[in-house]
Amino acid sequence: MSIERPPALTERRQALVADLLAFVRAAGPTPLTRPRPPAEAAAFDALAARVLAYQIAAVPAYGRLVQAEGGTPASWRAAPLVPTELFRDVDLTASQVAPLQATFRTSGTTAEAAGAHARGVRRVPDLTLYDAAMEAPFAEAVLRGGASPDEAPPAPTRWLSLIPSAQALPDSSLSHMVTTLADRLAAQTTWATGPDGLDAALAWAALDEAARAREPVVLLATSFALVQLLDAAPGRRVRLAAGSRAMLTGGFKGRSRTLEPDTLLALAAERLGLPGEAVADEYGMTELTSQAYAARAGEPLVAPPWLRLRVVDPASHEELPPGHEGLVAFFDLLNLDNVSPLVTSDLGVLDAACGLTLRGRAAGAPARGCSLTAEELGVR
């Protein structure tokens, strides 16, 4: 494997950024709508090959992995997958891009948080791609419920976020996303979660005020935060104005209080006046630049054209056909300065239209006695 001089890599990167931005723009305001233009797949493949070649050269750890697994793969589908948990251990940042514009960290479980190296870290030298690609899928799924701009009414501009702002949680990629979107699309945003947690009173007051004013609201929340909100005021109800929308993300990892998705949606309808069709699911993670959405919660998640969703065998990482359950994997074109081929610990199933249904987390191996897990030991 030849070693490129940094100036050549920099030029390649600049060209890739320009072409990736063009690809994102070309998808237009409905990047989640199917079917996609026939030429888009070929364009993706061509960009993926360039992104992969760039990352093999620019991300030393990934280059070593590729070499160990047989050299440059024939296509992005054959590229070695990097488990997302390795962001805790390995710097997966392109080496020649400086300075860093953002450092995002995974939330981790309570036990993980105790260890200095327990949280995954994704260093993002340049947020250009991130910021360019986040709006169209969000608007299509969350603000318009899957409708085209021509068909949908104007989106609400009064927002309530149970997700902390980027000011409150600067190392959260989700906070960066919602803050950037709020700055662009909201006229008024109530940030109800700060460093000390959810201010339920503030959130309920914002909902009450919007309901009294008969103004629709966009509610952004993790599933756990929404449950916290509802639990904080048992029996309290508000009837949000028609046109109100919600985005739910995340699950209940490591939490003691959990709810089935259907139950949570029913509660949102009952307590907030938000019907199920007004709630969208978002699927993203610290290790990814792009997000997948379901315009209606509970339906399969759909990815924008710059993100490929895959399901792979846990042992071999071979891609599984639709209908087979396996580990959720991605090729995210926009992870340019990190690694694009990733595999998670999430279980899922793809349908024939490449819609993803999540099925929880992969179970660990059967416990074998006194061995400590990394989380329990915390010795590094």
Added chain:
Amino acid sequence: MSGAPPATAWARVAPLLRLGVLDAGPGAALLRATEAMGFSREVAAQGLAAEVAAWRDEAALARALAGLPASLDAPSLGPRLPREVLLIAARTLPASTLREVFWARLLGARVRVKPARDQEAVAQAIAAADPTGGVQVAPFASGDEAALNAAVARADAVVVLGSDTTVADVGARVPADRAFLGYGHRVSAAWCARAPSDEEVLGLARDLCAWDQAGCLSPQVVWVRGAGGHEAVAARLAQALRKVEVTLPMRLPPGAARARRVALTLGHMQGRVWETATAAVVALPSGAFRPSPGFRVLWVLPADPAALQSTAPVLSSLAYVGAAEDRPALPPWVRVCAPGQLQRPPLDWAHDGQDPVAGYLRPARRGGDGDGG
């Protein structure tokens, strides 16, 4: 009972030695139950046979009993032998449960074994070996507080094998006038102060394959002194493993595949990987301790004294290669042994620093107390 156990004590233990006869009776049942836990027949047979055989080491037994007070057999205010022991077995290896049953019976106590979930067959096989009914199986759900409290209340001594959380929880329920032995989560490792001999490398390979790296005595990390020495040792370990695994096969359960893949990916990204038919040896450049995902994935790291010291609080045993004067200073609860002996703790081993026999004794009574037990 200090020194050699009396004939009556041996009479209680002798039937349990039948558990080492693995082709018939309770021994065969124990072997089947151990295989049902996922071990190959060969691994299960070797491990069980080794544990039972340890009880034929009269010298080790004498050493273990030597510290017992002489007054145990007579009524006194001093420490007293337990009459009933509650043994809470975690999802550990049968070997650790077996050892505690042996101790309890040797000391004359009835043993009630609360098996781990899905491991009732292991406890049943052990109980079946004792024709006097001295070992009974007392299953109840782990979350059943009432059953746990009742079981603790009737026992003179409680032994727990499990997580630190479980040990602390159960220990808090044991009254002060009862005995308590808690064995929590621990790890083991190896430290090579010099390049190991071929025999020593083979010993480490055997330590890894015995019980498929499960349990607190299995090595998770091998530290090697000398620049680049760890990669050379890793390569030699892989060679040795290829020999050992022929007679100690292992099938990787589906649930373990993902964690192994993560470990191998890390190895490829940061160091070097050697894979064998059943095992993986991963050499990494950092000496920081890292728990293994198990199932014979062994980290081989540059020796890092600070990493060893930071691991010491949770270290059970350390296989050591080198001169005595080069041995790192370690807390007293860490057993230091030769490679190949990690999975063969002697009977007088102070498991986690606790006296294996004296820990069963009920504390001394204050003068004037009624005989509560």
